[in-house]
Amino acid sequence: MLLGRDPRRAAVMCSSRVLRFARSGEERLNMHMKRAISLFSVLLINLSDAAIPDNERNALVEIFQQTHGENWVHNDNWCYGGPCSPQQSTNSFNAPGTECTWYGVKCDALEQHVTGLQLNLNNLLGTLPASVESLCSVALFNVRWNTLSGELPPLTCATGLQIYLADGNAISGGLPPISSHIGLVGICCWEQQNYWPHSFAGRAGKPATV
Secondary structure, X not given: OHHHOOHHHHHHHHHHHHHHHHHHHHHHHHHHHHHHHHHHHHHHHHHHHHOOOHHHHHHHHHHHHHOOHHHOOOOOOOEOOOOOOOOOOOOOEOOOXXXXXXXXXXXXXXXXXXXXEEOXXXXXXXXXXXXXXXXXXXOEEEOOOOEEEEOOOOEOOOOOOOEEEOOOOEEOOOOOOEOOOOOOOEEEOEEXXXXXXXXXXXXXXXXXXX
């Protein structure tokens, strides 16, 4: 029993145990802190990886600006601080990394590239920018039934394009240049109330009823 021992020795033994316990607790705390820092670092890396390339973001922003996005029927999550306002001459766009939450924008599973643009029946007014060609990973391009004018921009780098819809607009010119390495399953665009050449649909792949 401790009562039968030298009090000084007992005190030393007790202090040693307390010190070992304290050191053990400190080691556990340091281990948990290291794990937390590691997880936080991974989170930051994932967030940075989730941002789409600058040229794709710029293309989305220019589409918004040149087709009066502040007056779209739906423009959820495009603008910072709430809905995009028609009263503002310049809207601030949400931060990089949020593009895949913008209305009509579809992305891949890792949210690293834009794979679809679905802005049909959304009151787009104006001309689509040439920067649309930067959307090289897009598989679906749907801007049908708006008030677009001018010529449609090319999509020559979009080798995975499957559906291209732009009918119901005041488009001038013919079908824009599209990658020759694709197998379209659906194409539907009008020029002066007529479908664009059937030969294109036959060459590109099986036409879809859309």
